[in-house]
Amino acid sequence: MKRQILTKDEKKALPFILPGVIVTALLIAYPLIYIFRMSFTDQSAGGAFAGFYNYQRLFHNPQFLKTVVNTIKWTLSTVVFSFILGTLYAMLIHRKGIRFKGFWRSIIFIAWIIPGVVKATAWKWLLTTDGGMANHILQSLGLIKEPVPWLTTPQFAMLSLIIVQIWACSPYVMLMMTAGLQQLPADLYESADLDGASWWQKMRYITMPLLKDISFICILMLLVWAINEFSLIWIMTSGGQNTTTLSLLVYNQFKILNLNGASASAVMQLLTTMIFAILYVKFVIKED
């Protein structure tokens, strides 16, 4: 008997899967190998193998260390505050007795769907130092005396970007947590009420455990997005005023054709993102 190379199912699957696999291999897998390989060569010496030379140079570059610190600051603060605020909105709107739920959600939803470039440009205009609306509002509320140079000084630039990112990402958390809250079984709360459970007890023993999975997903997505965010920072500060994060460093080096530095920092960015991506994948496998 002839040995079957492909099972019956595999034969059927092949025409469906093959085109997608070829395109993915060409556009995603190959570029990953490409950048990885590039990071071990010296592009200023015709692409000769250079071992860890690029990485050594990168780690001794004070700009890189600053970038790492910036990326950590940026990532942690945007993720923590987006998550807390988004969850808070979701819970407030979900509360029994609060009306116009759809209205509140739709408005917040709008902040999420407008194109990133528009968000960044709008905020750049809003945060203009002289004659900017943000300073005008804060001044008329008496919160600040002098106009704040939001995007043009290292003191405020990173803070401004963080605020804008929180503004942009908390609606996503709100949407996800709303979906999570809506799936919570109402009868659990009813029986908890009958047993005289306090608000905190219901929160601690029903809501929080049941929202654990969706929170985990939310936080992972926020982490990945924060590390990968490019357009917001590029448009608002171009990485100036000490706001360079990893993705900005990769791009800025690429732009001046410092391919040694760009490829090594790209691999560093990739590895950082992949830590969280793998956590996500592990979670999905467990769910399956």
Next chain:
Amino acid sequence: MNRKKFYEHALNILIYLVLFLVLLITIIPIGWVLSTSIKPTAEVFANPPRWIPLKPTLSNYNNVLFESSIPNAFKNSLLVGAMTTFIALLLGGSAGYAFARFSFRGSKVLSLFMLISQMLPLTVLMIPLYYMENEVGMVDTKLGLAVAHLVVSLPLVTWMAKGYFKGIPKEIEEAAIMDGCSTMQTIIKIVLPLLKPALAATGIYAFISSWNEFALANVLTRSPRSITVPIALNEFSSFFKVDWGSTMAAAMVITIPVIVVFMMVQKQFVEGLAAGAVKG
């Protein structure tokens, strides 16, 4: 009991106040874009800034729609988005079907690779993609950008389609095959009609992610024949002396289609988002 009711009322009022504040913070930037877009140049830098212009005008829109790079970029964006969405739905849809229906070696690894791909940094992919497309002369072409956007849309569509196809009982297909339909006929006549709304939402999502995409377009386009709306808008605000009135009018022109489309599919979209997260 009355005290409890009073307390509940007070709390609700507090919550409305908080929600109102969130609403303000959400819409102030959007409102400011709108307000600036209808201001005559003389009023744009008025100090103190005003919310409602003294002499509202549509001249910025006139400028954007008839004398700027925006209409051309709009056309480019439509074409790039349409191409990438079409290819992603075709290839990603069929790959998703295979993942959902057949068991084959490598199925798990491949589908997880698709999942991970959705999290890859575009700044990392942009360097190889630039050199690869440069080699074949695809830099600064609409097709080149559409192909690059598959990096985002293909994994997304594959993964979403896989979930949708899994949701359709295998028995329905088996019954159709018993009745003498071929696999292709079953898919076209039975499965796809059932998934029309879901696939439409997926396509719209792919289209919008292409419409909004900045990082790759920033590297892969450079002339009027391929620049998309995000790039055109950014050029507006990168001049030494920014014409904020026209910039904001351009921002409105780019945003309105997105908001309209999203509002149409909001329900499906939110459901998909949640289902994707819960089921993976």
